[in-house]
Amino acid sequence: MNIMIVDDIKSSRTILEKILHGSFDCSTLSAESGKEALAMLSSQRPDVILLDVIMPNMNGAEFLRILRNKNKWKNIPVVIISGQDERSVLSDFASMEVSGYLFKPFTVQDVEGIMNPILKKISPSLPSANV
């Protein structure tokens, strides 16, 4: 299982990586912008993407639009991470296929609660994290 974290804040990426490694049997990829994530996607295909909304050099919405328009990437589940107002984020992504939302500040349990069903769907034999 391979999870990609796209967030411009390094410490956010680091702590999410630690949590994902601790809770699930997975490897992680991390990118600090949509542009960098797209470059990574050409060589590696993650099973799930955790995507921040506000980032320099291509934000989350632009990245997701490109992702959904490419046949080889359009089925990758994407979880939106945002520190913005819930209503504005939900309306921004209403037209795009999103697997879940994590609104900052969220807890370890929130991450596991969102990731468990997504990962189970991809790999039913995967043991659930202890939520």
Next chain:
Amino acid sequence: MKSIRTIVAYGTKFFAQYPALLSGYIIYSYLFISMVRLFIKARYFGATLSDAYDIFSALPFMWFLAVALVKVIDYRSKFHDSETRRMNSEIELQTKVTQLNTMHEVVKGLQHQVNNPLAIISLAIGQTKRSVGNNPMVIARIESIEHAANQITSALQKFSESGRYESERIDDVVGSIATIP
């Protein structure tokens, strides 16, 4: 030419301010002219009661016209005042709406900036809680940090929600007010 215009402008302004004075001038001018006419007619040609009636017959209409003029000017100035009040309240409301919009944007920006480190704190707390096991002293300290972080989160949320407002028309004269639901 300019001085005539100035006098006319001054006169218009003066009579708009004191409409009863204008109607008084009209009636008394008419009365004065009529009396002069009657005097001349009586002195040089001899005047009958019928002549007096002819000369003064328009007086009730003049009186009626003057009263109507007073009412119209009065109504106009009242309307002008209420329009000015309404426009001022509209401007005031617009200013308040702009201020609230700006405040809401600032709060949203602040919320985003604060939520990022708060998320890291929250995740770190969760991870630490799991790794310390059952050490009550450490857990109590972690919980106090968690409590403080939650307080920041809820304070920001409350502040952000108070930025929501709607404009409500309460009266045509008073205009509208901005209310926080």
